[in-house]
Amino acid sequence: MSKIRAFQSDPVVNFAKQKAKEKIERCENGTDNDSVCDVISFAKERYGVNESWIVRSLARYMLNTVRKHDKLDNAWLVDGIPRLGDTHAVYMVWLEDGRYKCTCFTHTYGYARRAKVCTHIGAVLFYTRQRKLDDIDKKD
Numbered sequence: 001m002s003k004i005r006a007f008q009s010d011p012v013v014n015f016a017k018q019k020a021k022e023k024i025e026r027c028e029n030g031t032d033n034d035s036v037c038d039v040i041s042f043a044k045e046r047y048g049v050n051e052s053w054i055v056r057s058l059a060r061y062m063l064n065t066v067r068k069h070d071k072l073d074n075a076w077l078v079d080g081i082p083r084l085g086d087t088h089a090v091y092m093v094w095l096e097d098g099r100y101k102c103t104c105f106t107h108t109y110g111y112a113r114r115a116k117v118c119t120h121i122g123a124v125l126f127y128t129r130q131r132k133l134d135d136i137d138k139k140d
Ligand SMILES: [Zn+2]
Pocket: 091, 102, 103, 104, 105, 118, 119, 120, 121
């Protein structure tokens, strides 16, 4: 039984995508240079992702859909967003042998999605990089 949260309604998701696009633009033209920009550069270099991937991943992150798994280390739960094509309420992303994996790899569109790093993983990249840097900032 999946329940769509109010903040994931279509207008809110569209708004987040617009905000994500503006952020990417500021990273690219150099008016912004924070840890989110670092993750964007990292994902482009490491995974060769395109702008649409970054927009969707960043929108997921901005919509607060990522949280740490409460029992497993190196595992995160990502709420599904129907507007972004999700058919499940929650996805799990985890690190295995240094690689990110997601439960969407084995869902209906698993074959098509397996070839690429999905945007649930992208959202986790933004979440973890951000959190690590936040932790460092707090210690200072
Ligand atoms: Zn996924």
